[in-house]
Amino acid sequence: MLHTSFLSIPFHNPLVLASGILGVSAASMNHVVDNGAGGVTVKSLSKEPRTGHANPTMIASDTHMLNAVGLSNPGIDHGLGELRMFKQRSTAPLIGSIFASTPEEFADVAKKISTAPIDILELDISCPNVSTEFGEPFAYSPHAILTIIKKVKAVTDKPISIKLSPNAWNIAALARVAEQAGADAITAVNTVSGMQINVQARMPVLHNKYGGVSGPALFPIALKCVYDIYAAVNIPIIATGGVTTGEDALAMIMAGATLVGVGSAVYYRGTGVFQKIVVEMQQIMQDEGIASLDEIRGVAHAS
Ligand SMILES: Cc1cc2nc3c(=O)[nH]c(=O)nc-3n(C[C@H](O)[C@H](O)[C@H](O)COP(=O)(O)O)c2cc1C
Incomplete structure (x- = not known):
């Protein structure tokens, strides 16, 4: 019922662990597959290890999480070992994620991964939380998107998905640029920029002041991004942002998603969230007489 083919890769269900939620360790990625995830995305890896931002880096409420982890990771050389270890224990599809500070560095890290x-x-x-170090995110610039995709495509045979930002006002047009540059898929979206102020302390809660908003509050924003991107491109979409329930996941597919990323919901519902969402999707599909996800993909565009 939930079987999904994405770029000709079979997923037994469309739910994938979003990048950054459980780090780079093979053990935690294997754990979510054992608990129902159709596939996993590793936390983004960079050329060198990074410690990330100073604490506090994260706060959470019933409606959203706000994080400025700052892309902390052990670096690509360490990450490679974890990716190999994951695959020794699992046949589930594995999405490698990288970031870099220049298009050339993207190509270097892409070659390694x-x-x-x-x-x-x-x-x-x-990532919206590292602009003081990296300047404006590449995801706002058609020229940067084009250059990065072309440089990475030249050094890898792996299909590539480019992860876009809901902070860009013209995300669908940027997705079209990515498609024209040769991207095989779009991941939409990363976190949206935000902040919180502690009124008693009279200062921002996060040490970095700003962070990225994820979780349920991001869902309607991400859903619109996916809807607009689906109308603009012919490449498949990994829809990520606030998906917490089976109903959310099905709405993303009706907006046009092929895979559905699940991130903050791991915090809200535990690592068993994948199996819970699978059961909820199956229940709704049964009630609504939906036999397969292909039947409903993009269906909300007809109205
Ligand atoms: C603590 C935390 C760390 C994250 N780290 C990364 C990262 O390293 N790379 C990345 O592409 N996205 C990262 N993200 C963004 C998520 O992959 C996802 O796009 C975003 O959280 C929206 O989905 P969600 O609402 O399901 O969490 C991170 C999100 C959180 C909450």
Whole structure:
């Protein structure tokens, strides 16, 4: 019922762990597959290890999470070992994720990660929390998107998905640029920029002041991004942003998604969230007489 083919890669269900939620360790990625995830995305890896931002880096409420982790990761050389270890224990599709500070560095890291048994390579050009270090995210610039995709395509045979930002006002037009540059898929979306102020302390809660908003509050924003991108391109979409229930996942597919990323919901509902969403999707599909996800993909565009 939930079987999904994405770029000719079979997923037993469309739910994939979003990047950054459970780090780079093979053990935690294997754990979510054992608990119902159709596939996993590793936390974004960079050329060198990064410690990320100072604490506090994260706060959460019933409606959203706000994080400024700052892309902390052990670096690509360490990450390669974890990716290999994941695949020794699992046949589930693995999405490798990388970020870099220049298009040339993207190509260097892409070349390295392509030696690992990843099925898809995701390019994180959209983290909103590191602009003081990296300047404006590449995800706002058609020229940067084009250059990065062309440079990465030249060094890898892996299909690539480019991760876009809901902070860009013209996300559908940027998705079209990515498609024309040769991207195989679009991941939409990363977190949306936000902040919180502690009124008693009279200062921002996060040490970094700004962070990225994820979780349920992001869902309607992400859903519209996916809807607009689906209307603009012919390449498949990994819809990510606030998906917490089976109903959310089906809405993303009706907007045009092929895969559905699940991130903050792991915090809200535990690592069993994948199996819970699977059961909820199956129940709704049964009630609504839907036999397969292909039957409803993009269906909301007809109205
Ligand atoms: C703590 C945290 C760390 C994240 N790290 C990354 C990352 O390293 N790379 C990336 O592409 N996205 C990262 N993200 C963004 C998520 O992959 C996802 O796009 C976003 O959280 C929206 O989905 P959600 O509402 O299901 O969490 C991170 C999100 C959170 C909450």
